Amino acid sequence: MGRAIxxxxxxxxxxxxxxxxxxxxxLAALWRELxxxxxxxxxxxxxYMRGPGPAWRAKYGDKPAG
Numbered sequence: 718m719g720r721a722i723x724x725x726x727x728x729x730x731x732x733x734x735x736x737x738x739x740x741x742x743x744l745a746a747l748w749r750e751l752x753x754x755x756x757x758x759x760x761x762x763x764x765y766m767r768g769p770g771p772a773w774r775a776k777y778g779d780k781p782a783g
Contacts, residue, residue: 769777
């Protein structure tokens with residue numbers, strides 16, 4: 718009978734609520750959010766235009782700037 722009680726109590730423990738089960742996932746998501754900018758630094762050259770494009774050249778031609 719002792720083994721039956723131990724087997725039951727082991728499975729009963731598995732059915733108890735686990736309030737900290739998702740804590741690891743939450744901490745991992747927080748860490749990824751905090752370190753995201755360190756891994757992908759801001760590159761200003763990716764955010765500004767580099768001059769007139771093909772549509773402007775088709776409309777105005779290759780006029781000299783000035």
